[in-house]
Amino acid sequence: MSRLSNYLFLGAILTTIVLPSAAQASDVDTLKLVYSEQYQPRLYDAKIEAIKAATVSAQTSGRIMNIHFDVNDLVPQGAALLEITNKEQGAGLAGAEAELAKAEALNTEAQAQYIRYKALFPKGAISKGAMDEATAKAKSSKQAISAAQAQLVKAKEGLNYTVVSAPFSGRMTQRFVEQGETISYGQALFSGYDNQHLRAVFQIPQQDIAQVQQQDQVTIQLLNGDEITSNDIQVYQFADPLTHQHQVRVNLDVSNMQDVIVGQWTKVIVNFPSRTSLMIPLSAIHQVSDLTSVYRKNAGEIVLNQVRIGRIDRQHNTAEVLSGLLEGDEIVIDAGRYLIMSSAAKGQE
Incomplete structure (x- = not known):
């Protein structure tokens, strides 16, 4: 008392x-x-x-060039946590863009030939076999564009993965890597929580x-x-x-x-x-x-x-x-x- x-x-x-x-x-x-x-x-x-708490892992492989945050730092959502070398991913993106351009050019040619054959076929100037071939080529070239576009999206994502961003704003609690280290897909990088x-x-x-x-x-x-x-x-x-x-x-x-x-x-x-x-x-x-x-x-x-x-x-x-x-x-x-x-x-x- x-x-x-x-x-x-x-x-x-x-x-x-x-x-x-x-x-x-x-x-x-x-x-x-x-x-x-x-x-x-x-x-x-x-x-x-x-x-809300999470551990951010690598989604691509490479060597760490820069680390922008450390343990106990407050990190805004979407901020770049670290950067990984991107030469391989950049080359993959350039290759995907070239493949898309090639597919678009082939499709343009195939569609033009199909239109010409379609106009001549009723007149008997084009055989049925040639018409079927032009039709198939026009369809396959269009699908080739879709496949090339998908590869381009994949290449862009691979390049984006070289910059690891914060999934939400919060405080960082652990850092598992150091600058200069080579990391692989799935390796843990940072842990943090939404404060x-x-x-x-x-x-x-x-x-x-x-x-x-x-x-x-x-x-x-x-x-x-x-x-x-x-x-x-x-x-x-x-x-x-x-x-x-x-x-x-x-x-x-x-x-x-x-x-x-x-x-x-x-x-x-x-x-x-x-x-x-x-x-x-x-x-x-x-x-x-x-x-x-x-x-x-x-x-x-x-x-x-x-x-x-x-x-x-x-x-x-x-x-x-x-x-x-x-x-x-x-x-x-x-x-x-x-x-x-x-x-x-x-x-x-």
């Missing part, structure tokens, strides 16, 4: 203190206790993970599943004190065979936050159903060593009453009373002020 020291006045323990009647009537502010509905927040330890799409992952016991599934939203409390509210909650419908707990994922919107780091631990706050509690102001608590008490009115007198305190609400500066008080009891709101007043009154006697 040492956290209460900022709100309490430390003084001598008085078993029973009676103020002058005038002071009791006008100088001492009291509070009559009533039960109130209170949410019971439950905290779970969670870890921040990336929703704008994160989630908090934590475990819950079986008895909490129903309550967590009913939550409209939960709160994620970061180490720096910031809080993120999310309503994108996913509860696994199967338990871990070792711990018998269920995993929960909470997707976060961190587009406007810079302090959310993948791998860090955080707290997830889930508000469980409310229950009736007696809440008293922190200023009413008088604590000396391990004794926690309040000043309570009893038959016209004010006496020191020991209590046991539970959850403390720092936002409203109140504490839950677990035992020692009942509904209808009247307590002094400011224990420190009351102790000073009672000491001054005794000194004047």
Whole structure:
């Protein structure tokens, strides 16, 4: 209970203190206790993970000429991560372009011959065999253009693969190659994650599943004190065979936050159903060593009453009373002020 020291006045323990009647009537502010509905927040330890993470691999072979990013760098989507030698791929592209030009020229000749034969065939100047040959040649030359175009697309892609680009914006976590290395198809190059799409992952016991599934939203409390509210909650419908707990994922919107780091631990706050509690102001608590008490009115007198305190609400500066008080009891709101007043009154006697 040492956290209460900022709100309490430390003084001598008085078993029973009676103020002058005038002071009791006008100088001492009291509070009559009533039960109130209170949410019971439950905290779970969670870890921040990336929703989107990937390892970029080589899609062609060659020697690395330039590396533009390193581990921990923020990389925009589509940025060039590294460049590979492209002489072989460039030659392949030039060859594909030449093949396409050749196919187009042959097709032009074949189509012109087909048109001429088609005009002469009804007049009997062209034999049926020659006409069939011209027709077949016209069709095959047109298909040759399609094949050449496909090879050109393949060659262009092969050339594009010599510049490895980031599939999405994010932070780089690993680099597997060095400048000057010769790489092969399928070799891992970089790993990274999307730093704008994160989630908090934590475990819950079986008895909490129903309550967590009913939550409209939960709160994620970061180490720096910031809080993120999310309503994108996913509860696994199967338990871990070792711990018998269920995993929960909470997707976060961190587009406007810079302090959310993948791998860090955080707290997830889930508000469980409310229950009736007696809440008293922190200023009413008088604590000396391990004794926690309040000043309570009893038959016209004010006496020191020991209590046991539970959850403390720092936002409203109140504490839950677990035992020692009942509904209808009247307590002094400011224990420190009351102790000073009672000491001054005794000194004047």
